Structure formats: structure tokens, C-alpha cells
Amino acid sequence: MGGLMQVVFDALSLGSLYALGALGIALIFGVMRLVNFAHGDVIAFCVFALLWPSVDAVAIIFAGNLPWYLLIPFALAVGAGLSVLSEVVVFRRFRRANPATMMIASFALGFVIRYFLLMLFSSRPKSISLLPELSQPVEILGARLPLLQLITILVTITVLIGLTAFLRRTRFGLEMRAAAENFTMARMLGVRANRVIMGAFALSGALAAAIALILGSQTGTANIMMGASVMLMAFIATVIGGMGSLAGAVIAGFALGAIATVMQVILPPDARAFRDAFVYGAVILVLIFRPQGLLSARGTKERV
Amino acid sequence: MARRPSTASVARRTIVTPVLLSVLLVIFALAAWAAGSRPFNQTVIDIFLQVIFVVGLYTFIGNSGVISFGHVAFACLGGYVAAWTTIKPMMKSSAMPGLPDWLMQMEIPFWAAAIAGAGFAAFWALVFGAVLMRLSGIAASIATFAMLAMVNSIYSNWDSVTAATSSVVGIPIVRTVWPYLVAAVLSVFAAWAFSISRHGLALRAARDEPTAAAASGVDIPRVRLVAFVLSGAIMGAGGALYAHSIGLVTPDTFYLGLTFTTLSMLVVGGMGSLSGAVIGVLILSSLIQILRWLEAGVAIGESSFALPGGVQEIALGVVMILILMFRPAGIMGNSEWTGRLPRFAKPGAPGPDNRSQPTGDQT
Numbered sequence: 001m002g003g004l005m006q007v008v009f010d011a012l013s014l015g016s017l018y019a020l021g022a023l024g025i026a027l028i029f030g031v032m033r034l035v036n037f038a039h040g041d042v043i044a045f046c047v048f049a050l051l052w053p054s055v056d057a058v059a060i061i062f063a064g065n066l067p068w069y070l071l072i073p074f075a076l077a078v079g080a081g082l083s084v085l086s087e088v089v090v091f092r093r094f095r096r097a098n099p100a101t102m103m104i105a106s107f108a109l110g111f112v113i114r115y116f117l118l119m120l121f122s123s124r125p126k127s128i129s130l131l132p133e134l135s136q137p138v139e140i141l142g143a144r145l146p147l148l149q150l151i152t153i154l155v156t157i158t159v160l161i162g163l164t165a166f167l168r169r170t171r172f173g174l175e176m177r178a179a180a181e182n183f184t185m186a187r188m189l190g191v192r193a194n195r196v197i198m199g200a201f202a203l204s205g206a207l208a209a210a211i212a213l214i215l216g217s218q219t220g221t222a223n224i225m226m227g228a229s230v231m232l233m234a235f236i237a238t239v240i241g242g243m244g245s246l247a248g249a250v251i252a253g254f255a256l257g258a259i260a261t262v263m264q265v266i267l268p269p270d271a272r273a274f275r276d277a278f279v280y281g282a283v284i285l286v287l288i289f290r291p292q293g294l295l296s297a298r299g300t301k302e303r304v
Numbered sequence: 305m306a307r308r309p310s311t312a313s314v315a316r317r318t319i320v321t322p323v324l325l326s327v328l329l330v331i332f333a334l335a336a337w338a339a340g341s342r343p344f345n346q347t348v349i350d351i352f353l354q355v356i357f358v359v360g361l362y363t364f365i366g367n368s369g370v371i372s373f374g375h376v377a378f379a380c381l382g383g384y385v386a387a388w389t390t391i392k393p394m395m396k397s398s399a400m401p402g403l404p405d406w407l408m409q410m411e412i413p414f415w416a417a418a419i420a421g422a423g424f425a426a427f428w429a430l431v432f433g434a435v436l437m438r439l440s441g442i443a444a445s446i447a448t449f450a451m452l453a454m455v456n457s458i459y460s461n462w463d464s465v466t467a468a469t470s471s472v473v474g475i476p477i478v479r480t481v482w483p484y485l486v487a488a489v490l491s492v493f494a495a496w497a498f499s500i501s502r503h504g505l506a507l508r509a510a511r512d513e514p515t516a517a518a519a520s521g522v523d524i525p526r527v528r529l530v531a532f533v534l535s536g537a538i539m540g541a542g543g544a545l546y547a548h549s550i551g552l553v554t555p556d557t558f559y560l561g562l563t564f565t566t567l568s569m570l571v572v573g574g575m576g577s578l579s580g581a582v583i584g585v586l587i588l589s590s591l592i593q594i595l596r597w598l599e600a601g602v603a604i605g606e607s608s609f610a611l612p613g614g615v616q617e618i619a620l621g622v623v624m625i626l627i628l629m630f631r632p633a634g635i636m637g638n639s640e641w642t643g644r645l646p647r648f649a650k651p652g653a654p655g656p657d658n659r660s661q662p663t664g665d666q667t
Contacts, residue, residue: 035442093629099442100371104571105628107373111564112621119614228560232453235446243443273461280454284435287447291438 005143007265013149015257016156017211021234022241022249023163024207030180030244031200034091035103038110040231042082042205045113046212047222049078051128053120061128068131075209082113083205084198091201092194117224125223130216152214159210160250163203167246172199180244229276233260236283242293252293256283314500321640322496325582326489329355333485345481346549347593352484353546354585357566358573359491360538362581364531365570367504369511370441373563374432374448377455378536380558381428382421382543384459387472387553389417395474402464414478418487418544425540426533433532437525452563459555469555477551487545491538495578503530564617565592568624574634579641584634588620595619 021039028036050071052062066074090109094102134148167173178186179196187193208227215226234249237256241248259282263275271278329352336348361375388396388403389412396408412420436447459466466472478484498504507527510517518524547553565588573584601610627634 035446090625090629097628097632100369100445101628101632103371103442103445104567105625107564108568108621108624108628112618112625115614115617115621119612119618122613229453232449236450239439239443239446274458277454277457277461280450280457283450284432284447287439287443288435291440291443293443 003143005141006145007261009140009143009145009149009153010264011258011261012254013145013152013257014261015254016152017214017230017253018233018237018256019250019253020156020159020207020211020214021230022237022253023160023246024204024211025231025234026238026241026244026246026249027200027204027207029238030246031176031183031197032091032095033099033102033244034094034106035099035235036204037103037107037231038086038113039204039208039234040227041110041113041117042079042086042208043212043215043227043230044117044222044224045082046075046079046209047128047216047226048117048121048224050075050130050216051121051126051222071131072213075213076206077209079205079207079209079212080202081205083201083208087198087201114224121222121224123224125221127220128216128222129220130213132217134217148214148217152218155210155214159207163246172196176200233279236280240283240286240290240293245293248293311500311502315497318496318500318640318642320642321579322492324641325492325579328582328586329485329488329492333481336481345479347589348481349479349484349549351585351589352481352488353542353549354566354569354589355488355582356484356491356542356545357539357562358569358581358585359488359495359578360535360542361566361570362575362578363495363498363535363538364528366576366578366581367499367507367511367531368528369576370528371445371567372448373445373567374450374452374455375535375539376558376563376566377452378425378429378539379543379546379562380455380459380555381425382418382540383547383553383558384466384472384543385421385424385540386414386417386544386547387475389420390414390476390548391472391474399467399472399474400465402462414476414545414548415483417548418541421544422537422541425543426537429533429536430529433529433536437528437532452559456555456559466555471552471554473552475547475551475553478545478548484545484549487541491541492578492582494534494538495581498531498534499578503527507531561617565620568620570634571624572627572634574636574638576633576638577636577640579639580634580636583636587635588623591619591623592616 021043025036025039028034050062052060054060086109090105091102094105097105131148134151135146137144138147138150140150167177175186175191175196176199178189179191179193183193186196211230212227215230216222219226233256234253237252238244238249240255241250241252256279260275260279263278264272267275267278332348332351336345339345357376357379360378361372364370364372364375388400388407389410391399391411393409393411396403432451436444436451439447460469462468499508506517506522507524507530509520510522510524510527514524543558546557569584569588570581571584572588573582574580595611595616598609598611599613599616601608603609631637
């Protein structure tokens with residue numbers, strides 16, 4: 001029983017990360033059809049924002065020393081700020097461009113952010129201890145897991161509930177959903193385009209910061225590539241979930257977490273290193289049968 | 305049927321482009337040969353390799369309009385084929401003990417390895433493409449990214465066959481520019497031949513007007529697959545030659561860094577144009593060389609001045625974003641280099657519709 005619960009918790013916490021990432025990507029895709037390849041680098045940037053620039057192997061913790069009630073808002077603000085900045089400086093000029101052009105631009109922007117970090121911090125991974133009190137184990141239903149894992153799951157559920165309430169109950173959320181449905185029509189009905197898009201970027205950046213905090217405290221290292229693998233899984237989750245469908249992205253994120261965790265358990269030890277390759281393979285199999293994703297959002301299909 | 309221009313006449317009207325581009329490449333090769341300096345020679349080899357990669361990318365992206373982030377995976381497949389087939393059997397048995405016996409004993413010349421690499425990459429392009437080409441534009445792009453990560457993950461972990469993340473050394477190094485020149489010219493001609501072939505024309509029609517093309521009987525996933533396999537083969541050959549140019553391979557050689565450089569070259573030159581692919585390589589390679597030189601440090605009078613590492617990539621990224629912002633079709637803007645030569649060089653040869661049309665137009 002304990003073993004099974006362990007797997008369930010592992011799957012939930014890994015799935016939480018993927019779901020948060022997928023949500024950040026799907027939010028922006030929803031309002032402006034941008035597949036944001038820079039998302040992973042925003043995650044890495046948020047971790048490094050807590051350090052003082054240096055190329056040494058030992059990180060000089062700077063903002064990371066703040067007490068948690070200041071640290072968390074600081075990180076969220078950095079993520080939201082960088083994300084909004086990228087909108088204002090880069091993506092705003094691509095409003096009329098086709099999605100492929102925007103996608104490549106975001107890929108280039110991601111590289112700019114990554115190599116900016118490399119310039120300041122070098123490419124060596126650094127060890128950091130972020131919120132160390134979270135790594136103590138707790139016991140639930142016979143499974144021993146670090147407190148952080150539990151918090152990750154709880155935070156994700158809170159974020160999901162909060163975001164749902166925000167999108168369904170507030171005026172801004174309504175505007176955002178309207179914009180995702182039909183941007184031109186929403187503008188004609190008085191939705192302010194720039195405000196909605198900046199809101200989406202801010203939310204997405206804050207989600208990236210949440211992932212950064214979780215990843216940073218989980219792995220204890222800061223690495224300029226650290227956002228890449230989460231971002232890739234998040235991308236896959238948005239494709240499987242049906243591009244632009246927020247619910248689909250979250251469900252697919254959790255599903256990917258579950259598949260990855262189950263593979264880790266059932267694969268023979270020799271093959272465990274290939275876990276991610278098996279997950280991608282499974283994804284490709286899903287796409288054979290449902291090329292449009294599991295839940296495809298309206299209006300995102302290519303009109304053929 | 306009689307009104308359809310024959311492939312031969314289309315070929316006559318458009319052949320100037322690959323010929324001009326090849327002449328440009330030959331000039332580079334001659335310059336390297338005449339200069340006789342080792343670093344310059346290596347730079348020119350690098351340029352030819354990038355030409356192969358970017359032309360390979362163009363073959364798929366330019367004709368189909370679907371952005372692929374995964375083509376470097378095929379270069380990885382090709383590069384490891386070169387490692388498997390050309391390293392001396394004794395060295396292979398210690399670095400990659402898991403190879404099957406027939407492969408362990410194999411030792412073939414580098415050009416054969418390049419062909420084998422192309423074949424191996426083409427096979428996997430067929431397998432992956434059969435699935436990926438069913439997806440629509442954006443989803444297909446993300447799926448190609450997943451394919452790249454999948455190949456990288458397998459090659460970084462399959463210890464007994466790829467030596468995992470450590471470098472596989474001992475690949476015979478080919479230092480003369482000529483083989484790379486030949487391969488670059490061949491890939492330019494292959495890309496050109498595809499773009500005027502039946503499948504290439506159908507694919508470009510599907511890129512510009514998917515609905516009309518589908519209604520006219522173009523099987524879009526199938527023509528995309530043909531382009532995917534051909535471009536995979538070019539990338540595979542490029543990967544094998546890349547391995548021979550530096551003598552070693554690691555999985556991370558063929559990952560996001562190379563994807564970024566090749567894609568930025570294609571974007572800057574112009575995604576829809578073969579000339580753009582080659583010119584993008586030449587322009588950005590020069591920029592990269594200058595930045596590398598500045599990163600290494602330049603003495604100005606008494607003091608020396610060096611840019612911090614990473615500036616090169618940042619500059620590439622910024623150039624790429626600016627080009628996308630202000631000239632999304634790239635420097636060549638979807639047109640090809642024709643130099644208007646054919647009208648004067650071959651009077652009367654092409655059909656009557658040649659008079660009003662500039663040749664090789666791709667819009």
C-alpha cells in the first residue's frame with residue numbers, strides 16, 4: 001500500500017510540474033497563438049535571479065536568503081516581469097505575424113535569455129540551497145515523501161482552483177477567455193487587447209517562477225538548462241491536450257507525469273535511463289490516433 | 305496535358321540558381337586552397353558543413369512551410385554512423401563494446417560512411433515522418449522538437465553503442481576542403497531538383513494554399529513525408545561529414561546549439577529560398593567568426609579587449625529576432641538568385657511563358 005501511494009504521490013508531484021508548465025504555455029497560446037519557446041528560459045532566469053552574478057561553482061545566494069514570505073512574491077514578480085518585458089519588447093511587434101514566425105522568434109529569445117545567464121553565471125551547474133526546511137520527510141498514508149512534494153501538489157491544486165475562479169468569476173478572466181475564443185471579435189466588443197495579452201504573459205511568467213522555486217528547492221542546483229526538460233514536457237502536454245485548451249493542457253500534464261513515473265517503476269533497470277525517450281514514444285503513439293490532441297480547443301485547427 | 309510545362313523546361317529555366325550558388329561555394333574552396341592556412345581551411349570546411357545542414361533544413365522547411373526543430377537529430381544519426389563504420393575496430397571495441405560483430409569489424413572510407421549516414425537518417429526520417437507529417441503546422445513543429453529530445457536522450461544514455469555522453473574519438477579526420485565542397489554542391493542540387501520535381505511543386509502549392517492543393521488532389525502528408533526523408537538524408541550526410549571534420553562526436557554536438565545556429569541561418573537568409581539558405585550561412589558564419597575572434601580577445605594598443613562568452617549566441621538571437629520583425633521572409637525574401645542570365649545566355653531555349661516571368665520565382 002505504502003509503495004503504491006509512493007508512486008501516486010511521485011506521479012502527482014511530477015505531473016504538477018508539467019501541468020504548471022503546460023498551463024503557462026497554453027495561456028499565451030490561447031490569447032495570441034504564440035508557442036512560447038522562451039518559457040523554459042524564463043524558468044531558469046527566475047532561479048538565477050535569486051543569485052548574485054558570479055562564475056564560481058559555489059553560488060552566492062542573494063535574494064534567495066529572503067524569508068519565504070518575501071522570497072516567493074519576489075520570484076513571482078521576477079517571472080511576471082521578465083515575461084511582460086518580453087511581450088513589450090519582442091512579441092508585441094509580431095501581433096500580425098503568422099504563428100510560425102512568432103514561434104521562431106520566441107526560440108531566438110529563449111537563446112538570448114539563456115546565453116545572457118551564461119554570460120553572467122557560466123554554464124557550470126551551481127549548488128544552491130533554497131528553502132531547505134522543505135526537504136524534511138513527512139508520512140502520509142504509509143508513504144514517506146519530502147514535504148516539498150506534498151507542497152508542490154497542494155500548490156498546484158490551489159493554483160488550478162484559483163486560476164479557474166479567476167477565469168470564470170472575474171471580468172479580466174472573462175475578457176481573457178473571450179480573447180482566446182475569438183480575438184478580433186473580443187476586441188470589437190471592447191476588450192483591450194494589450195491589457196489581456198500582458199495579463200496572460202504576467203500569469204504565465206508567474207507560473208514559470210513557481211516552477212523555478214519548486215525545481216530549485218527539489219534539485220538543489222541552478223543550471224542554465226534547467227527549464228528545458230520541463231518546457232519540452234509542457235509543450236508535449238499542450239499538444240496532447242489540444243493546443244490552447246487550458247483544461248486539456250493540465251490533464252495532459254498530469255497524464256505525462258503519471259506515465260513517466262509508472263515507466264520508472266515498470267521498466268527494467270537497464271532501460272530506466274531511456275524513460276523520457278519512452279515517454280516521447282508514447283506521445284507519438286497517442287498522436288497517431290488523435291492528431292488534434294485529446295481535447296481540441298475550438299478555432300485552433302488549421303482551416304483546411 | 306500539353307499545356308503543362310515539362311520538367312526539363314522547368315529545369316532549364318531554374319538551373320541558374322544552383323549553378324550560381326555552386327560557383328560561389330567553389331570560390332570559397334579555391335580561396336581556402338590558395339590561402340593554405342590551416343584555420344582558414346577549417347573555417348571554410350565549417351561553412352560547407354553549415355551549407356549542407358541549412359540546405360537540408362530548407363528542403364523541408366522551405367518547401368513545406370512547417371518549421372522543424374528536430375532535423376539536427378538526423379545529423380546526430382549520421383554522425384554516429386560515421387563513428388560506427390570508420391573508427392578502427394580495436395578502438396571501437398573499447399569505446400563501444402555493444403556494437404554487433406559485423407559493425408565492429410567494419411572500416412569503410414569516409415565517403416561511404418557519409419552515404420551510409422544519409423541512408424540511416426533517411427530510414428528514421430521515414431519512420432518518424434510517417435507519424436509527424438499527419439500533424440498540423442504548429443503541433444508538427446513541437447513534435448519534431450520532441451523527436452530531437454528523444455534521439456538525444458537515447459544517444460546520451462545508450463552506453464554500449466554510443467559511449468553515452470562522453471565523446472567518441474578516433475574518427476579519421478578529413479582535412480581537405482574538396483569532399484565537403486562536393487557534398488555541399490550535391491546537396492544544393494538535390495534541394496533544387498526536389499523543389500522543381502512533381503512532389504516539390506505539389507508541396508509548395510500545399511504550403512501556400514492548403515485547401516486548394518488538397519482539393520486538387522495533393523496528398524499533403526505524403527508530399528511532406530517525401531521532403532522530410534530527403535532533408536533527413538541530407539542532414540545525415542552532413543552529420544557524418546561533420547564527424548569527419550573534427551574527428552569526434554558527442555550527442556550534445558547535435559542538439560539545441562546546432563539547431564539554433566542552423567535555424568537562424570535559414571531564417572536570416574530567407575526560409576522560402578534556396579539562395580537564402582546558402583547566403584544566410586555565409587553572412588552568419590562571417591558574423592560568428594568575427595564574434596569568436598572578439599571573444600578570444602583582441603589587442604588594441606596596450607590593452608586587450610575580449611567580449612564575454614555567450615555574446616556570440618546573444619548576437620545571433622538578436623539578429624534573428626530583428627530579421628523576423630522587419631523582414632520576416634529573410635534577406636532573399638522568397639526569391640532566388642537568377643542573375644537574369646538565362647535570357648541572354650540561352651536565347652530561345654525556354655518556352656514562350658519565359659518572357660514575362662523572372663525565372664525560378666518562388667513566391
